[in-house]
């Protein structure tokens with residue numbers, strides 16, 4: 001009996017995780033109420049997002065306590081797979097909202113699934129329903145309607161906008177052209193192009209389907225490869241489709257990973273307001289990181 005007691009006294013605080021995805025853009029979500037993982041986030045993101053030696057994911061999400069002055073329910077810290085911070089992640093924020101509701105982080109103020117989260121891009125509102133999560137995005141910034149450039153022998157007239165993180169959008173003439181595009185090579189060249197320095201940009205490619213919806217593919221900054229979906233990128237494609245082709249709100253976006261992302265907005269000459277992003281999330285698994293794994297990184301004492 002004494003041994004059992006001793007063990008539990010010595011047991012490190014275990015970390016609970018969830019593996020989640022939104023349209024195939026996948027994340028490890030960890031509860032970090034007191035923010036003690038903040039200094040370790042880059043290493044944690046690299047190790048946990050590893051698809052062989054970790055849990056696998058495009059990014060790591062920490063759910064932390066919020067600054068009460070903001071009126072936020074919690075804070076989302078998003079870290080890319082590479083360990084680089086991302087100010088915002090549309091699919092990640094949808095997963096974070098779902099997880100916060102599941103964990104009761106919104107407490108007694110869970111206004112029927114309506115909540116507010118702090119991010120480095122600003123305050124994001126979210127409405128969580130059994131099937132979908134809708135985000136009220138921050139106002140897009142730094143819109144550039146025409147950025148002509150040539151990469152790898154392809155001439156593009158890009159649309160650029162910051163929808164929480166910086167994005168460039170290229171439209172292709174057909175779905176076939178989109179399917180055949182070497183997103184890895186061309187996307188990377190756009191992502192690192194001097195036109196978007198020093199921050200770089202996520203590179204999105206889109207083509208319209210006969211029913212009016214837009215198919216899209218994304219090379220993600222900070223993941224440094226093509227991902228199966230990108231929420232802030234889908235918002236950028238929708239706003240670009242409005243400017244270029246007059247696409248009305250709401251715009252339906254079909255990411256490679258399946259499902260539909262729906263983007264609502266109000267446009268005026270100068271910018272966009274009331275931008276929303278709606279789509280499904282799925283929780284694949286939840287559990288606890290082992291004491292050995294944490295100890296190997298010195299996190300049992302963190």
Ligand SMILES: N[C@H](CCC[C@H](N)C(=O)O)C(=O)O
Nearest residue numbers: 086089090091165230231232
């Ligand atoms: N996948 C994300 C974007 C992550 C941000 C990251 N790629 C960056 O620019 O640092 C989304 O759904 O919006």
